[in-house]
Amino acid sequence: MAALSGLAVTGGTIAACTGKAKPQVQGKLLGPSFKAGHLLRKGINVVPTETEEQEVVIVGGGASGLAAARWLKKHSDKNILLLELENETGGNSAAGKNEQTAYPWGAHYLPLPNNSFTELLDFLQETNVITGYDAKGLPIYNEYYLCFDPEERLYINNYWQEGLVPRWGVPENDLQQIERFQQLTEELKQAKGIDGKYAFDIPVDHSSADAQYRDLDQLTMLEWLQQHELTSEYLHWYVDYACRDDFGSALAHTSAWAGIHYFASRKAEASNSEPHRILTWPEGNNWLVQRLRESCTDRIRTNAMVYRVGEQDGKVAVDYMDLRTQKYKRILAEQCIMATPQFVNQRLLSALPELLSTRNLQSFEYVPWLVANLTLKDVPHGKGLSLCWDNVIYGSKSLGYVYANHQQVALFPEKKTITFYHALADEAPAAARGKAYGSSYEDWKAVVLQELEKAHPGIQEQVEQLDVWVWGHGMIYPKPGFIWSEDRQQAGAPYQNKLYFAHTDLSGISVFEEAFYRGITAARQLLNTERA
The missing domain is CATH 1.10.405.10 (Guanine Nucleotide Dissociation Inhibitor, domain 1)
Incomplete structure (x- = not known):
């Protein structure tokens, strides 16, 4: 297996270190819709035979798209329709659940x-x-x-100290x-x-x-x-x-x-x-996007893979495939908000070369991420502070783990769930992404367990389930010169008072506040155009 940001191991490494066989850990490899992503990259040229009309279409159901929908519902009487590729809205604030607790698959506070x-x-x-x-x-x-106390601890010099600043x-x-x-x-x-x-x-x-x-x-x-x-x-x-x-x-x-x-x-x-201090939930920021979704639940279509956005008869033509029925459909909208990342917009907007010629979307780069959720009989103890919400290992290039049960009132849950985070940050994003997609579940499981063993020797004996999620384009990359570049500014400019843009990458920093702001900004631009 090729090196993965300095964390490469083989499946037998941990067992070899202890000299005895480890219990079999169950799990699976998950992630966003790879099949749909492949279809988009390959290109779809089907002309839909079914057409409907809508006033406003929002493409993308992450936090920014949901924030835009909420704002339009609160501040106008516009009829909106939100199209989302996945089974559920939420973007990188996805979440899962086991018998003990909900847990995040992405943004978590x-x-x-x-x-x-x-x-x-x-x-x-x-x-x-x-x-x-x-x-x-x-x-x-x-x-x-x-966040309940204790909030954070750092494993340094064989001791769990309070706080993440090395002391x-x-x-x-x-x-x-x-x-x-x-x-x-x-x-x-x-x-x-x-x-x-x-x-x-x-x-x-x-x-x-x-x-x-x-x-x-x-x-x-x-x-x-x-x-x-x-x-x-x-x-x-x-x-x-x-x-x-x-x-x-x-x-x-x-x-x-x-x-x-x-x-x-x-x-x-x-x-x-x-x-x-921070605000957090067992399911992470999925709790927030669920609250955003409540304002427009009846105006959301999931499993809707938009593959082309163009123009027809003075309106925005949004072509999508219904992944459930495999039918191709077109929506003619008065206005449209693109709440999709710029690497996706490069493909969706290919029918609008005049628009693409005014912005350099290739300058937007995205860092891949690994997130793993582990169900354990218990988290092994160590010297120093007891288990916290956030648990980080000094010297590691991973980000440690969050304790999903932390916000529960029950003091002694039957089993514990931890969410492990690792940004693949030590290679160029495209190279790291290629290796990430080429890695198997067994590869990732070994990476996760080896990192956790640094602070918790013998942790594999406690693990019952270990599931892995790979985000190929997890976060916008704030490389030098990008935050205040013309490229970033131009990418968010409306087009012909019909197309508006709302995604966290337009801020150059991927945090919930920016997604929320971008959704509201696009909604305001749309409404201000209407009133002008």
Whole structure:
């Protein structure tokens, strides 16, 4: 098997280390609809014989498409129809379930939103995540959705320490560099440009246009650390972990602007919580997309593979195949929101060469991800802090695992489920994706177990089920020069007051807040065109 981001092993490695046979672990390899993706890449030239008319069609049922649908339902009387390729909406906020708990297959938490992002706060209040506001106007968060204690731990020097910033057994010089880094990022959190905007904000497009900050996009995060004489290997590992966590990319290949944004963009204030806390659910962000979906459940068609978007009789012609019936159909829409990533739009919009000529969609690159869910009799204990929601292994290029049962009231579940995350960040995205698609279930199982063995010797004896999900295009890659490029800006521009664009990749950073913002932005553009 070819190397997979430095984590390649053979199926017999773990058993060979202990000298005895391990129990057979059951599981399967999952992922987005590979068959449909292959059909799209191959190309479909069928002209549909069935045609219907709709006012607004939304292509794509991820968080951005659902946010657009919700906004249009709340702020207009437009008749909408959302088309989704998969069996369920949700995009990379997919989730699964076993007999003990739900668990995420992708995005799994939401940091407390900035108080200036009122649209998101309103949505959270609608869903009772925010239960009200105090006398100072600060949101009161539902304690049930705030991550329970203990939240995070790091396995370092054979000990589980509290928190993810390396501390246990770290030399004094390294600790001083870590403190200096934290001081720098805290200063940047409060920094504002000459336009009066925060240097780093969420949504990304609310950030300052001041060149002294935007020019950081031309550097890598590693180069920025080196410029500030921050050379500690402990610090570098921690910042690399942060880049992989939010972007799926490594320290040496991530835009410095994006890397600093991870630490400096969040400025939440809450009545009953510390600013750094997060909101999470056993099923991860699937809980959020389900709440978005509730506003338009009756206007969603799943298993609808859109393969062409063009023009006919002054309308947007959306051609799709009903994967259940294998029938080809066309919808003529007054307006259309493309809530699909740009690598998909390159194919869907081929009938509109004039549109494609105005934007460089090839500059959008995506990092592949591996997610595994394991059902265990128990998680082996170790020295230090007990099992937390987030559990990370120092020195690893994986992102550790999340404990799916953590938000349950039951203190002693019969079995435990953990969700393991790994961004394939150490090769060019296309090469990593090719190796990911060429790897078998047994290959991935060995990778996952070897990583977990670093902190939990003998963990395979506890594992009953290990399922793997591969996201070939898991996250937009914020390479240097991309965040503030014309390519990113132009890709989101509406086309002829008929086509609008809403996807997280248009922000250059794949987080729920940006998906939500992109959906609302496209919906507003559509409505503003109508009123103009």
